[in-house]
Amino acid sequence: MDLELRHLKIVRAVADAGSLTRAATVLGLAQPALSTQLKRVERVLGGMLFVRGREGVRPTALGELVLERARVLLPAVCELQEDAVRLARQGAQGYRLGATHGPLLGGLVDRIAQDEPDVPVTTYTSWSEKEVAGSVADGRLDFALVGVCGESAPPEPGRLAWMEVARDPVHVMLAEGHPLALAPPREVELAELAAEAWADVPGDGCFGDCFAAACVRAGFTPASVYEADTASCVHLVQVGRAVGLCRATFPATPGVVTRPLAGTPLLWRHLLGWHPAARAAARAPEVLERARAAHSEALARAVAPRRPAG
Incomplete structure (x- = not known):
């Protein structure tokens, strides 16, 4: 499985929510489905991204690295999409x-x-x-x-x-x-x-x-x-x-x-x-x-x- 933008969105949502339950609600997923997707992302990246505890989850060192990159990449891709739409609407000619x-x-x-x-x-x-x-x-x-x-x-x-x-x-x-x-x-x-x-x-x-x-x-x-x-x-x-x-x-x-x-x-x-x-x-x-x-x-x-x- 290749890492995709949707995977980075999942990691960011879990970190922002502080728990899988709250992140699942934000993403509109069932908690078991979110847990499964998170495990797949962790296998691709080679390690655990979050430590689970009674008070929720907190990122590991690997998780912090992924989050740092995700918080740069996701807004940049969003801006790219907005600029592309505006350019397409304006038209290259005519x-x-x-x-x-x-x-x-x-x-x-x-x-x-x-x-x-x-x-x-x-x-x-x-x-x-x-x-x-x-x-x-x-x-x-x-x-x-x-x-x-x-x-x-x-x-x-x-x-x-x-x-x-x-x-x-x-x-x-x-x-x-x-x-x-x-x-x-x-x-x-x-x-x-x-x-x-x-x-x-x-x-x-x-x-x-x-x-x-x-x-x-x-x-x-x-x-x-x-x-x-x-x-x-x-x-x-x-x-x-x-x-x-x-x-x-x-x-x-x-x-x-x-x-x-x-x-x-x-x-x-x-x-x-x-x-x-x-x-x-x-x-x-x-x-x-x-x-x-x-x-x-x-x-x-x-x-x-x-x-x-x-």
């Missing part, structure tokens, strides 16, 4: 991108594919910015592309590094037959929409609270809010059942007209996050540059009228 639903993930993937056509890219999306950020913090993803409302702090601020990709004013989506859509393009006061039903996508950030607060400041409470996926929200707007909220990068969509909200009562910040100790951190500057380029392209494709400068 990009693992996580994002909440928005216009930038596709543009970022496209730019990476153009610049590095042979490098694999995998993506994961979720309504939860906390879930995406947590996956980066735990090493399951390399980068998080999320949005936060206004100046709100991003998730996992103590574990991840964050950089701002861009800022977008939040616009309103209207059916093309809506009176405000038929009128000459202009900024819309939020109060003009007080009687409307609203459609919005879910999320675990503070955007819903910020929207409710903006409505209160405008003098009303939303009559109803439909929480649905992006396609359903757009459909409700197209058929005139609701108005919706979108970023300035919202693409041209049949049956939908977008207008900026006067005074910019709501703001959306696109952020890129990564773990500063991860291997992928070295690529963060180029990923950030590509994400900013993707935002510029999305903004150029949007049809919402721009607010005049000054």
Whole structure:
């Protein structure tokens, strides 16, 4: 029989517990089974490891030697396993991108594919910015592309590094037959929409609270809010059942007209996050540059009228 790590764990457990009975309980073994395994380890090592007495067990000189080495080897192997898992999760190559639903993930993937056509890219999306950020913090993803409302702090601020990709004013989506859509393009006061039903996508950030607060400041409470996926929200707007909220990068969509909200009562910040100790951190500057380029392209494709400068 060759000596294995599990044998060293048995020796350490017996020494730490001070008795075979307590060690068997810790290891989840029957005491006779533990005694048998310990005897096998002692035969392999050539002598007794413990002296048994009324008050329990104490290590022999050989036992002390084995324990001294075990207490070095076992933590080192555990650390090796943890490092190996983290490295495997980070991936030796490629990009693992996580994002909440928005216009930038596709543009970022496209730019990476153009610049590095042979490098694999995998993506994961979720309504939860906390879930995406947590996956980066735990090493399951390399980068998080999320949005936060206004100046709100991003998730996992103590574990991840964050950089701002861009800022977008939040616009309103209207059916093309809506009176405000038929009128000459202009900024819309939020109060003009007080009687409307609203459609919005879910999320675990503070955007819903910020929207409710903006409505209160405008003098009303939303009559109803439909929480649905992006396609359903757009459909409700197209058929005139609701108005919706979108970023300035919202693409041209049949049956939908977008207008900026006067005074910019709501703001959306696109952020890129990564773990500063991860291997992928070295690529963060180029990923950030590509994400900013993707935002510029999305903004150029949007049809919402721009607010005049000054």
